[in-house]
Amino acid sequence: MTTAPRPVVFVHGLWLHASSWGPWVELFHSEGYAPTAPGWPGEPDTVEAAREHPDAVAGLGIDDVTDHYAAHIAGLPEAPVVVGHSFGGLIAEKLLGQGKAAAAVAIDPAQIKGVLPLPLAQLRAGLPALGNPANRNRAVSLTAKEFRFGFGNAVSEEESQALFDAWTIPSPAKPLFQAAAANFSLHSEAAVDTDNSTRGPLLLVSGLEDHTVPDVVTRSTLKQYRRSTAVTELRQFEGRGHSLTVDDGWRDVATAVLGWLREHGF
Template identity: 40%
Template sequence: MSEPAEPTPAAEVPHTNGHAPPQPTILLIHGLWMTGLCWEHWISFFASHGYTAIAPSWPGFGDRTPAEIRADPKALRGLTIHAVIEHYVNIIESLPSPPIIMGHSFGGLFTQILLSKGYGVAGVGISPAQPSGVVILKPSTIKASFGVLGNPFTYNKAVPFTESQFHYAFGNALDKKESKVLWERYSVHAAAHVLWQGALGLLGGGDGAVDWKKADRAPLLLVAGTNDHVVPREVVEAEKERSMLGRRSSS
């Protein structure tokens, strides 16, 4: 993940008894091929603006470095969307108050699922993987995920992510030298079952489903990347339309 841009100054927060109410924790959820380390600069950025941000990795990752996970990736084998969601539910329920949930790629899908289950005061999906029922698939997405989806025998495996695959999927706005630095620091194997669940659930249902009609769902901001190869802008636009349609039908 690149460093976040400087935000537009927000309106002054109302004070209570002479003290500003505590800011909600920001829960950052990474996507496939990454760990919570990818948010390290975001955590520092939010801290400089008075927020506590946490970025716990998916279940089974523990506090291991990406290099350690690449050396022993068995925790990623057979990992499911349901297991990841339950992992973050447990984290959210341990916090003193509901957090702002922010996720990238599959983390953005998990953000939408968590909001539709009633968790969080607000959500942000950055180039979020599409929920079940959002049927749009771009050629660049197929190419970026072909290392997994191109081989049905990867269904429950941990699949390596090569330097060239990383450069196409995440480092396409960088030269190969810059991309290699990020690949070495952040990348891990793919939890292939999660990706297969996302792909097979496109027509609807499954663990990747979002309750679009939940009337009291917290507000959601979707952010698209102009040159994103994994989740192109058109996919995020389709997610926005589906979310807005769900809002209208619930009102």
Template identity: 35%
Template sequence: MNFAHARTVVFITGAFVSHFGWDPWKDHFESKGFMCLAPPWPFKDASPDELRQRHPHDLELATLTLGEVIDHYAAIVQSLQERPIVIGHSLGGLITQVIVNRGLAAAGVAIHSVPPFGVIPYALSFLRAGWKALGLFTSLRETYFMSFKDWQYAFVNGMPLAGQQQAYQQNVIPESKTVVRGGLTRVAKVDFEKPHAPLLLTSGSEDRIIPARLNYRNFKRYPQNGSVTEYKEFTGRNHFVLGQSTWKEDADYILEWLARLR
């Protein structure tokens, strides 16, 4: 794999939020000479307002599975002329790990990644932040929509109220409970022992839904077998890391990491 010529970046969005959150990252990476794509999940190719209007009776989105989302992004990656750099956040980070595990990426970056199957997420903050999205005792034919109160706890803790409200209006969209449940099944499995393209996992000290210690256990599952696997914890980052005022510092660290691989 000739990483030195990988100039395409595919950004993968996590659950609960719109893919438009990657727009500043795309602009920044493109200013550095990369060609960037941030394709939406299936049935999410619309504005946040339009997707909210479909809630809760968006049957196509409600019945979407994690396997279908993974295959959707794998197909996009495979359609490109070169193996791209894949960068994903949260559940998109998990999908990134799977795509890297399949040998489809030149390099991968998993930002505050949902851990693959087998890395048990027993942190109480993870359970508090995510259990409602599983939709226990509710219809799987209806979508889930995160409340502002849960958004404050799970994504934007530590931010001023006005910033929390603005981020909620601009980013939060309905979600498939079946996709969220899929993150706890073998669909989310990776072979940690398999050699792979360079992979960076990042975490944030203030993240509640994916605590830094959970990211670190995810990282530690990869043996030092010759594949480049690195870990970086950022101070002060919550789960809304892509949209925090510090996002460019994180993006620049990733760009520097990629440059070191060349």
């Protein structure tokens, strides 16, 4: 009997379109998985359409996005591996804690409730949205210069511009406001069930040159899982920034993720 391929769900974060996962989807398919990369609720199918219709995602919060992916997962033949980047990493953590994923990989994940470090670089990276309180229920776009600082600081200026041109879209600012206020909110949507010991394994991935989610934030996220006996591991990549899932070194990260999944029987 042939075993059905394990579903893998890729979840993007702010300011990148779902289609940016294309190379990962192709690689995982070639490795025997059944990958999908759904967009966020209301996200248009193409980068161009998303740029033309920014209000399609305005006002989305963390739970809106989590519920959207949970509904997608409900239609799969078995619990998937969820791989998320940035706020997609936070979503992956939430879905794993809720028992909706068999395993999860959170790449440069947005800070969850309980994470205290807030480096200056992270504050600067979030300013395009957080700098104006009126942005909370709006969709916000990055300029090429802002993308260079927040995503492309570890690659050449030419590559950063090419990535900006290819993949950036307007994104809802609300998740950033929710994460920023998480430690002051009793029922924050950025909360994750980090104490769950019955969940599947979790891999946290950190780019050591990341400005948007600095390594100290990801290391603090790891500490939030200290009361869980479930597998929780950290892999750090030297010289890599927030663009590590889409820049010319993406395959190194993807190959490491595939190796980790094999190690844990997925």
